[in-house]
Amino acid sequence: MSYVATAVVRSKDGWGAAELELTGAADIEEIADQLREVEPPADVSLLFVEADDAYLVILRLDQGEDLRVFGSDSSFADESRIGAMLLGDIEIPALEIDKALAEPDDESDERRPAADPEADPVGDADLLADLGLPAHRLLRLCAREGMLPADITAEICQAIGCGDELEELREA
Template sequence: MSYVALALLGKGRARPGWLLEEVDLDGCESIDDVSDVLRDFDQPVRLLAVEQDDEYAVLARLDAAADQAAEPIRVFLSNGHAADDYPLAQLFADGLDEVGGDPLDGDEDAPAGAHDAAPFGDPQLLADLGMPATELIELAVHEGTLPADLIETVCERLGCLGEFEALRG
């Protein structure tokens, strides 16, 4: 099972623009480990975009200000059901549980611990960057939209589509 994980690093208001870098999450065993991967970058805005096997996308955000305030990482998972099948998605789902995320477990017939296919987490994590929560949710649930399409749209909205396309080759 292959995944793509990209750090999207915002330079801040004084120096607009974004840097993109592929990251390795293989050693991450918890949401704290993922936070540490993002803390390794010295940029004001640090986003993580993950896509695996065209099944789900994760967006995670840890701003530099959160380092001093001990705020938790903010996470959005496009397909909650992926947490039942993919260990990396489960890591993010578990992290949402730790930081008080709001999984939408609405399927009463699902086995205990199973997640609904609906997206969950913090859909507002990109609102101040120009992508309202409603648009992010619509992208996640729109039939025919692949997780890579969601990430591509986010990159387009942030103004780093060219950098994204260059990394994707």
Template structure:
């Protein structure tokens, strides 16, 4: 499957954006290290990942803090190697008391039990729909509700990342590397 990945490092002068390869990424720690290596300071770094308009993810790393993750569709992401790194981490975190339960991490899932019974991914423990921290971009001016709307049914992940970049003020520079 084809994917697009970019590192967006927030600096005093704005956002520095560069396309990146994820070939050496096997764990969330690898992805976090990639983010931290892209900045000299403890500036905020975002990694945008999009796979064939099936799903997108945003990973936010602030200095030495634990990364924050948002995935537009957990079940779709879980079917890919790069996405499963993120969804596995989110599902693992759900069982740890410091992160709360899975209901805290899963945002606005469909409650249609019949659809979930038919969905193989739902039975495997990865929810269909948005998963993770929908508030990770609030500080940059993108409310959780807006992020969820861009992740909703019928949304196109590539277009969503462009809209998110525009809201963050780095749409042109992201477009240049895309």
């Protein structure tokens, strides 16, 4: 299974972005350590793992601590070693997609069906709320028909203020 792992970190100097290689990691703590090393004094560190144009996992560290995880679909844990490392221990279900789609959206009143009705988002869907992306909007992005994980990551980064840094990294 192919993947792209992009770290986006915010420090007192603003946002920065870097790619990470997760292949040699033994567990999620090693991945969190790699994320910490991107910018050790970072206030917020996010890792977006996009796999096979089907799955998205977001990891978050605040000041290098308090690891929080969200996954767009729990089946990623069954389909790859990386997915198992990232989502294997997640027991907290995300909000239900149907409820998230019923929530009002600041951008439109459209209700869109989930692209994959079998998708089972897991983890902390509220992990970006304080950055301006509430859980219902994150789940709505994940459920939007035709959205690839890279598209979702780009929209999230635009919404939280680091879209230019992500785009610059992807174009390099």
